[in-house]
Amino acid sequence: MSIDKKNIQHIATLSRLLVSESECESYSGDLSNILGLVEQMNSVDTRDVEPMAHPLEITARLREDEITEIDQRQRFQAIAPEVEQGLYLVPRVIE
Amino acid sequence: MEWETVIGLEIHCQLATRSKIFSGASTTYGAPPNTQACAVDLGLPGVLPVLNREAVTMAIKFGLAVDADIAERSVFARKNYFYPDLPKGYQISQYELPVVGRGHIDIEVDGTLKTIGITRAHLEEDAGKSAHEGFADRTGIDLNRAGTPLLEIVSEPDMRSAAEAVAYMKKIHSLVTYLGISDGNMQEGSFRCDANVSLRPRGEETFGTRTELKNINSFRFVEQAINHEVERQMDILEDGGSIIQETRLFDPDRNETRSMRTKEEANDYRYFPDPDLLPVVVDRELLVALQSKLPELPDQKRQRFMDDYGLSRYDSGVLTAQRALADYFENCVQSADGEAKLCANWIMGELSAALNRDDRDISNSPVTADMLGQMIKRITDNTISGKIAKQVFEGMWNGEGNADRIISDRGLKQMSDSGELEKLVDKVISDNPQQVEQYRNSPEDKQKKLIGFFVGQLMKATAGKANPQQVNELLRRKL
Numbered sequence: 219m220s221i222d223k224k225n226i227q228h229i230a231t232l233s234r235l236l237v238s239e240s241e242c243e244s245y246s247g248d249l250s251n252i253l254g255l256v257e258q259m260n261s262v263d264t265r266d267v268e269p270m271a272h273p274l275e276i277t278a279r280l281r282e283d284e285i286t287e288i289d290q291r292q293r294f295q296a297i298a299p300e301v302e303q304g305l306y307l308v309p310r311v312i313e
Numbered sequence: 314m315e316w317e318t319v320i321g322l323e324i325h326c327q328l329a330t331r332s333k334i335f336s337g338a339s340t341t342y343g344a345p346p347n348t349q350a351c352a353v354d355l356g357l358p359g360v361l362p363v364l365n366r367e368a369v370t371m372a373i374k375f376g377l378a379v380d381a382d383i384a385e386r387s388v389f390a391r392k393n394y395f396y397p398d399l400p401k402g403y404q405i406s407q408y409e410l411p412v413v414g415r416g417h418i419d420i421e422v423d424g425t426l427k428t429i430g431i432t433r434a435h436l437e438e439d440a441g442k443s444a445h446e447g448f449a450d451r452t453g454i455d456l457n458r459a460g461t462p463l464l465e466i467v468s469e470p471d472m473r474s475a476a477e478a479v480a481y482m483k484k485i486h487s488l489v490t491y492l493g494i495s496d497g498n499m500q501e502g503s504f505r506c507d508a509n510v511s512l513r514p515r516g517e518e519t520f521g522t523r524t525e526l527k528n529i530n531s532f533r534f535v536e537q538a539i540n541h542e543v544e545r546q547m548d549i550l551e552d553g554g555s556i557i558q559e560t561r562l563f564d565p566d567r568n569e570t571r572s573m574r575t576k577e578e579a580n581d582y583r584y585f586p587d588p589d590l591l592p593v594v595v596d597r598e599l600l601v602a603l604q605s606k607l608p609e610l611p612d613q614k615r616q617r618f619m620d621d622y623g624l625s626r627y628d629s630g631v632l633t634a635q636r637a638l639a640d641y642f643e644n645c646v647q648s649a650d651g652e653a654k655l656c657a658n659w660i661m662g663e664l665s666a667a668l669n670r671d672d673r674d675i676s677n678s679p680v681t682a683d684m685l686g687q688m689i690k691r692i693t694d695n696t697i698s699g700k701i702a703k704q705v706f707e708g709m710w711n712g713e714g715n716a717d718r719i720i721s722d723r724g725l726k727q728m729s730d731s732g733e734l735e736k737l738v739d740k741v742i743s744d745n746p747q748q749v750e751q752y753r754n755s756p757e758d759k760q761k762k763l764i765g766f767f768v769g770q771l772m773k774a775t776a777g778k779a780n781p782q783q784v785n786e787l788l789r790r791k792l
Contacts, residue, residue: 232581234395271388271410271586278591283330283367286337287351294355295347304346305444305453308397 220250315515316550318543319523320478320508321470322535324485325463326495327439327503328371334438334462335362335405342501350441350456356401362589364389368462369593370603371494372412372436375464377604378488379431381416389436389590392582397454398441406465408584411435412593413464418488419612420480421630429481430469439463464494470509470520475539479532482506483634487611491636505530510542512550521546522556526563526570538563542570614639622646622653631661637675641682648686655689663706680709688716701725701777728779734771737779738787741770752792764788 223242226249230237237245291304300307333340336353353360376383388410391403413434420427441456466485472478486504489495497504511523526542529535541563546556561570609617611633618629618639633639638660645656664685668678688705691697697705697720708719720726728734742749745767752763767788771779 228581232393232583271592272588272590274591276591277386277594278364280366280369280593281337281363283332283365284337285332285339287332287339287349289348290351291347294350294352294357300451302448302451302453304348305455306347306397307448307451307453309452310445310448310450311397311443311452 221246221253225249314551316512316547317515317517318473318475318539319470319511319513319520320472320475320539322466322468322472322478322481322509323507324466324468324482325439325505325507326466326485326489326497328368328462328464329493329495330365330367330371330462332365333460334365334368334436336460338460340461342498344457346453346455347457350459354400354456354460362405362587364590364593365462368436369412369595370599371462371492372434372464373595373600373603374492374494374607375434375466375489376413376416377600377607378492378610379413379416379418379434381431381434382414383595383600384410384412384414385595386410387412387435387593387595389587389593390584391587392437392584394582396440397452398443398456398459400441400456400459404438404440405587405590406437406584407435410592412595418481418484420477420484422474422476422480427471427477429471429477432467432469434464434466437463437465464489470511475536475543478508478539479536482532482535484611487634487636491608491610493608499530499532502530506535508535508539508542510539510546511556512543512546521550522558524556524558524570525560527560527573529563534563534565537565537568538570541568545570611636618642622657624653624657628657628661632657635675641675641678644682645686645689648683649689649693652689652693655692656686659685659689659706663703667706667710679712680706684709684715691716691720695727695780696720697725697727698777698779698781700781701727704777725778728775734775734779734783735787737771737774738767738784738791741767741774742791745770749792764792767792 223246226237226242226245295301295304295306298306328334330340332338333354336351338351338354339349341349353362373383375381387407389405390408392406392408393403395402411433413431415433416431417428418431420429439458439461441454441459444453444455447453468481472481486497489504490497495503499505506529508526508529509523510526511521513519513521524542524546526538529538542561549556560573562573563570614633615626615629618624618633619626622629624632631638632642642656642660645660646653649656664678664680667673667680668675673679685706688702688709691705692699692702704723705716705719705725708714708723709716713719713722748763748766752760752767755763764785768781768784771784771788772781
């Protein structure tokens with residue numbers, strides 16, 4: 219399976235990345251190669267292999283339902299580009 | 314052509330944990346913006362989400378209550394999309410291996426029982442909130458809600474009308490509040506749903522193209538939104554057109570649905586297992602322990618109300634729909650020395666009407682279960698009549714004190730002195746010779762109607778304090 223320039227543009231849009239025409243060319247080659255590798259792996263018989271959700275063979279440790287965080291709004295908002303009335307400001311979005 | 318409506322619901326239910334699903338920040342509603350959004354919720358570099366045990370427990374309780382398969386091993390995945398209220402650029406959710414699998418619940422519409430399938434229920438985190446007003450060309454973001462645990466409950470496309478969809482939504486609401494896993498507060502957005510709606514010619518097996526109605530936050534709106542969408546789709550189909558698969562937003566002010574985005578521009582979420590989170594394993598012991606601790610659920614309580622209190626199926630259904638109402642009823646019956654039927658009537662009659670009128674919830678009724686029960690005791694011991702009780706109830710509602718106090722303050726005690734009553738009966742008879750004449754010359758069936766006039770006169774003379782039974786008896790004897 220190969221990835222054409224149209225696929226690259228679609229992925230770039232989903233990832234909010236600006237990709238130039240010439241970059242599209244090289245990315246489509248690179249990504250097609252990666253898929254080629256996956257295809258090669260597809261030839262391995264995995265019928266008896268359980269799908270893996272995580273490379274470590276351990277399971278989740280859960281936390282107790284306790285409030286452990288304090289309000290650090292001031293510190294977090296000190297590094298935000300724009301804040302007002304306690305809100306983070308972003309360019310206007312209306313759906 | 315005759316069309317059949319097909320509906321499936323996705324309900325988002327906020328879980329009542331103290332802290333967030335992956336962080337130790339508080340979930341309390343209404344805090345100043347961003348004071349409950351910690352580094353994990355903000356998705357700052359280097360943070361690690363750690364799953365809240367209580368959120369998992371609550372999801373399992375729900376699964377057990379709908380007789381679902383609980384996954385021994387479930388996995389969290391990243392759902393990728395960009396929106397300013399989602400700081401990480403992905404929502405942690407479950408995709409292939411949700412914690413709750415296939416289950417079912419029963420709903421009842423117009424006395425007919427129907428089983429609705431539940432496809433799955435999965436855990437996920439909520440996003441923040443956007444404020445579009447008040448800032449010139451800016452949107453304000455409050456991330457207090459980001460990371461709040463949600464249980465998304467997905468139904469099978471088993472519903473065939475808006476009424477069934479409402480009944481299903483109410484049933485799920487009732488379940489999660491009975492289980493104590495959600496406060497179910499719809500104004501605060503703790504319980505909201507998306508509805509998938511499609512039409513197909515009656516008798517057809519395959520589904521028609523569906524639209525998704527987003528973010529419906531009341532029982533009334535779910536009914537309105539679905540009915541409008543059904544009409545819209547029917548108009549298109551009747552004209553020979555076809556439905557576009559799209560997401561639509563219900564506008565309750567204009568009472569219409571309008572397009573948000575079509576499938577072509579729909580998000581491609583690129584789900585993949587979240588490498589930050591390990592698979593969750595639920596062991597048998599926990600399941601058994603939770604099963605044994607499940608509270609009495611609405612259907613069981615309904616049956617018990619029928620068996621123990623002799624209530625009708627309908628009355629039991631109304632009283633057990635909300636856990637708080639069911640508790641109110643049981644407390645009331647206890648205070649009223651077991652007068653269950655009378656308590657049910659008062660709760661479903663006067664009390665419900667007053668709650669509706671003043672837009673109050675049963676949990677903040679000014680008339681407590683004990684107060685109502687005490688008043689009902691005064692009806693059964695003949696201190697007051699049912700009619701006078703309505704005045705007493707209004708008095709209690711308006712904060713004039715308990716029933717006994719109002720009865721004595723307003724002098725509402727029923728006339729028990731039969732001698733005094735007899736004198737009044739004599740007076741009414743002698744004051745109205747014409748009506749007496751008419752009564753005496755009428756056949757028996759007509760007399761039953763005519764006696765009402767005399768009863769009315771007596772009630773007027775005693776300001777309603779005469780015992781109606783006693784009055785009737787005296788009149789019949791004297792006339």
